[in-house]
Amino acid sequence: KNQVEQSPQSLIILEGKNCTLQCNYTVSPFSNLRWYKQDTGRGPVSLTIMTFSENTKSNGRYTATLDADTKQSSLHITASQLSDSASYICVVVGGYNKLIFGAGTRLAVHP
């Protein structure tokens, strides 16, 4: 069964600290993996898109990694800011461009 599991479910960190969010998947076939940031009451915004051959991709303070062998991805946030408070959703695109969504990690950055 195609599944995307994210951990932790929620996370609280202090402003300026780093954090890492995890995404494990069992999707096959695999096309690409995407990380989205969703602010409360808004639509998701793309952070990174990674294909099978890519191990690391950065977007500012966000760095995503992908291990296609173990089917794991992580999103690392460096020097967190209050505006990073949001839900982070891992999405795996499988066969026929079907999107499988993770449940998301809710991140709260406190001053």
Added chain:
Amino acid sequence: GAVVSQHPSWVICKSGTSVKIECRSLDFQATTMFWYRQFPKQSLMLMATSNEGSKATYEQGVEKDKFLINHASLTLSTLTVTSAHPEDSSFYICSARSVGANVLTFGAGSRLTVL
């Protein structure tokens, strides 16, 4: 970059009325648009896939007569919630995929409250 606009961003209606939500790709053509529903603190649930010029494909458990989808052009898809009831209150989000590209852009969402 690709922009998807949803309208209205929020709507309150009486039970039994119908509500239409529009999803527009502003600066690109989208052969495929997707409609999602999101409950509080949960992830997005795909409701249907909308292809320009053809009937939408609904996910299992989604009533097609309840949630009418029209994708009349390459830049516009609409979702109509017919005879809305309080349990239809939710956050509805659309996304659009560019023609020939691997970019999927989401709208800002529409919050529906049925009284």
